[in-house]
Amino acid sequence: MTAVAELYLSDVRGRMRGVKVLGDGALAQLGATDWHTPLASGGNSAAVLVQHLAGNMHSRWAGLRGGYSAGTEGESAVRNRDAEFEEGELNGATLLRRWEEGWQVFLDALDHLTPGDLTRPLTIRGEVHTVLEAVQRQVAHYSGHVYQLILLVKTLRGPAWQTLSIPRGGSAAYNSALLSETAEPGAT
Template identity: 30%
Template sequence: MDISSLIFAQLVGKFEEIRDTLKKGLNQLDDDEVNYRPNYESNTIANLVVHIEGNILQRIGTGIHGYQDERSRENEFSRELYVTKDELLNRIDHSFAFLIESTKKLQYEDLLREIEVRGKPRTIYEVLQQCASHYSEHLGQILYISKICLGSSYKTTSIYKKTF
């Protein structure tokens, strides 16, 4: 396996792992639990999933593919947001399919191409690595809220699986 194949396999594997773990956590919850806010300053699982979706569409759709940016970051964190578990699972499937398929279609030379992110040039490789880190951080928050909601009935999602 050459280095470019290894890089793409690692990125795709990480995105698949995040997607699958998100779904394992959400599948244990009901609609009210995915919209539960531990305190006034905290986000709900729904906020976090909608935020991840918005970030994928902006970083990949706008940044890599050049689509028009239609993201409304403020709405992602609205305290009035209520989304059903099934809708969240659907959003995860669609946004991660877009992310994974976009990553698979990239060529090695694309990884060094620069795009602008928050006014600064970043390589596509840097953007994809940052996405993996960002979504992993929110995954941790989502699983923690899940554990708060479920207590001892929470089933772990952390059984190790090789990602590449």
């Protein structure tokens, strides 16, 4: 079981760093005036998504940055979740700093978890989860919001959008390059 837990932690650490890279790529394409632009009335802007993700990451994971500690509550008493969804006037540089700080908290916590921690209890708003359940909950949550962010920025950028993955029409070239990298030396 320990081997599976180690494999899981290694995978989730890498995958969540990959999700962050996608978000970084989207945010890098925002213009100064785009941060506070939702796609529809009542929708979330990039600023709101960043505020919410950062707030959630600090609340859920700050207590685990140095490793698991029994009795850790995954909802900070000082968090004001509703304020995260209010459109403010923060500039892009401030929002990027919050984005980086939030991800640092989450990734630090992941890096300090051990295989044995995954079955330990962690409460979130008084509801008991295993650490594994709490991590999986956040993997889905954070990935969902990052993909919202990508859609938002892609829509705002229109034809100026720079893809974050394999470009349309580029799958064959990508696969060919990937296969040539993994081919054994001397194989024909």
